Amino acid sequence: QIYMTESGGGSVPAGGSLTLMCSYRGHGAFMAWFRQAPGQAREGIAGINGAGATAYAGSVKGRFFISRDATKRILYLRMNALKSEDSGDYVCAADNGLGAGNWYDSFEYNYWGHGTRVTVSS
Numbered sequence: 001q002i003y004m005t006e007s008g009g010g011s012v013p014a015g016g017s018l019t020l021m022c023s024y025r026g027h028g029a030f031m032a033w034f035r036q037a038p039g040q041a042r043e044g045i046a047g048i049n050g051a052g053a054t055a056y057a058g059s060v061k062g063r064f065f066i067s068r069d070a071t072k073r074i075l076y077l078r079m080n081a082l083k084s085e086d087s088g089d090y091v092c093a094a095d096n097g098l099g100a101g102n103w104y105d106s107f108e109y110n111y112w113g114h115g116t117r118v119t120v121s122s
Helices: none
Strands: 003-007 010-013 018-025 030-036 043-048 054-056 064-069 074-079 088-095 116-121
Touching: 003 088, 018 030, 018 088, 018 116, 030 064, 030 074, 043 064, 054 064
Parallel strands: 010 116
Antiparallel strands: 003 018, 018 074, 030 043, 030 088, 043 054, 064 074, 088 116
């Protein structure tokens, strides 16, 4: 079992920055941040594997950075140059292996946090 709790969300003006944190118990080799905007499907935006390799959705590449502190058991998402379209609920996800899908496929993850809300005002 992997238990996760997100924090760090809030309201920020466009162009601003936020750092989200996901505290976890248990071990998940693959971890990711997903974003869900109202009325839209959950979108994988950043992933990291056990070796520290990272991957990003095109919409956030170069602006968002995912990292993990295994000692503290915290997954981070540093978000820079925020845009109004970045608004939504940010949820962390974890699993110990990926199947036939990709890191950005929500069905690959069995463990989820409850999310933290980010609102970017234009």
